[in-house]
Amino acid sequence: MNAIGQGGRSVAILALMALGACALTLLGGMAASIVYTSWEPSLRSSGLTLQHLRPIHESFAFAWVFLGGVTVVHAWLISLGGPFCGAERMRFRAMIALWLTAGAGIIVSLLAGRFTGREYAGYHPAFGAMILTGWALFAWNFFARAGFSLRGKPVYVWMWTAAIPLFAITFLEANAYTLEWISRRPLRDIAIQWKANGVMVGSFNLLAYGSMMWIAGKMRGNDSYAHSTTGFLLFAVGIINTFTNYGHHTFHLPQTAWVHWVSFLVSMIEVILLAKVTIDLWNLRRKAPPAPDLAVPARFASSVTLWTCLMLASAIAMSVPPVNSLIHGTHIVTAHAMGTMIGIDSMILWCAMSWAARQLAGPAHAAVRDPWMRRAVTALDHLLIVFLTLFAIRGASAGLARQLGPSAPDLSRFVAAFPALMVAVGFTFASVALWMVARWMGAFVRALRTADAEAPPTASEGTPVPDSDRVAV
Numbered sequence: 001m002n003a004i005g006q007g008g009r010s011v012a013i014l015a016l017m018a019l020g021a022c023a024l025t026l027l028g029g030m031a032a033s034i035v036y037t038s039w040e041p042s043l044r045s046s047g048l049t050l051q052h053l054r055p056i057h058e059s060f061a062f063a064w065v066f067l068g069g070v071t072v073v074h075a076w077l078i079s080l081g082g083p084f085c086g087a088e089r090m091r092f093r094a095m096i097a098l099w100l101t102a103g104a105g106i107i108v109s110l111l112a113g114r115f116t117g118r119e120y121a122g123y124h125p126a127f128g129a130m131i132l133t134g135w136a137l138f139a140w141n142f143f144a145r146a147g148f149s150l151r152g153k154p155v156y157v158w159m160w161t162a163a164i165p166l167f168a169i170t171f172l173e174a175n176a177y178t179l180e181w182i183s184r185r186p187l188r189d190i191a192i193q194w195k196a197n198g199v200m201v202g203s204f205n206l207l208a209y210g211s212m213m214w215i216a217g218k219m220r221g222n223d224s225y226a227h228s229t230t231g232f233l234l235f236a237v238g239i240i241n242t243f244t245n246y247g248h249h250t251f252h253l254p255q256t257a258w259v260h261w262v263s264f265l266v267s268m269i270e271v272i273l274l275a276k277v278t279i280d281l282w283n284l285r286r287k288a289p290p291a292p293d294l295a296v297p298a299r300f301a302s303s304v305t306l307w308t309c310l311m312l313a314s315a316i317a318m319s320v321p322p323v324n325s326l327i328h329g330t331h332i333v334t335a336h337a338m339g340t341m342i343g344i345d346s347m348i349l350w351c352a353m354s355w356a357a358r359q360l361a362g363p364a365h366a367a368v369r370d371p372w373m374r375r376a377v378t379a380l381d382h383l384l385i386v387f388l389t390l391f392a393i394r395g396a397s398a399g400l401a402r403q404l405g406p407s408a409p410d411l412s413r414f415v416a417a418f419p420a421l422m423v424a425v426g427f428t429f430a431s432v433a434l435w436m437v438a439r440w441m442g443a444f445v446r447a448l449r450t451a452d453a454e455a456p457p458t459a460s461e462g463t464p465v466p467d468s469d470r471v472a473v
């Protein structure tokens, strides 16, 4: 097996795990949405309730975003120093084994009803320990190659260098409730839990933003934007936001108002900067249109721009005090949480997956060239807009009824139709996404087979991939 094949192998394995987590998120979301409908009793009779399905959906959504980011970081590490060997390879294998065991354990235990009831940490802490040990091995390999000095390094290396310890610290905090002196003090417990969850989202955002910066440079063949002032400003504000954004979740705790104001202002600056970065990258791409084999990742990159701007607009609207009290605890918040995680993080990582599939399986592979893959991105954008709008109207109807009482507009016909509409649109969205995920998984499996067999691709699946094309990973 040649050096590139070996390196590509590690990336393909991680990509398959990330896409597996993405598929489980989508399937979990489909099952969770049935809970809203009249089919709920049938689901319940098979032993599944929202208590089972929500933590499965959320845990794998987090796993998807983290694993997607880790896949891109590994692609970069391998482009830096070639394939893993010796101790690095041992650590890599142990990391994969730990994460696969944790993933399998989480799904089996949650389905068996062993949940903790904690938001984003609904599984048994023993699996958390496995995830953290695997993360320590990842950190070891990362710092062994990348080093600790950041002088002159592009912004994505700064982002990843910060995200790795941040995740470890915050993951420990999220599991601090296992200590009695925290779980017995509810106020402290809730404050720590939400502070931890805020930083965790911040750390995966840094992984995803770094991935976007690196891949955008790779696609353009020019890394200069990763050294730009705007890129570094986004990094700085992103770091501050990891520590302040928990303020959004603790409005119900007796805290001073300035905690909420700081959290609000920093989050807004971060989204504004992110919108600027994506628009800048979009403009740079427009100057040099992508080659046909990069059309799918380029299309996803445009979606990231669109969704960042939409999420910015909705975040600003949601923060206006009367609107904020109206939406609190309604499906508008679900739409916002899901919208950001799909519209920004998932779009970035789907862009990354389509790019990595092209690097590993070759520019002629069907998953790379098929025009339906490009059309599917457009379909995902449209379906997502409808899907989130349905949640938003359902949330607004609940908020208005709560605030205005009998004088609220009568949306009862929409409320009655909501479950069926949401399931129909959600299932269509999930089916399109699952189809794309399956195509990329096929490309990565093929890349693994090719690496194992040390053989060039067969004529039916495309021309052999020159090393210069694959060397990026």
Ligand code: HEM
Pocket: 022, 025, 026, 028, 029, 030, 031, 032, 033, 050, 054, 057, 058, 061, 333, 334, 337, 338, 341, 342, 346, 423, 425, 426, 427, 429, 430
């Ligand atoms: C990659 C795709 C997806 C991601 C990353 C994702 C992420 C999330 C997150 C983070 C939440 C929690 C929101 C909150 O804090 O309230 C959530 C909730 C939910 N998601 Fe998704 N989601 C995805 C796809 C889907 C799909 C395709 C469906 C439906 C077919 C779906 C159905 C739901 C439902 C019904 C809830 C609310 C559950 C409840 O009532 O507690 N999701 N999703």
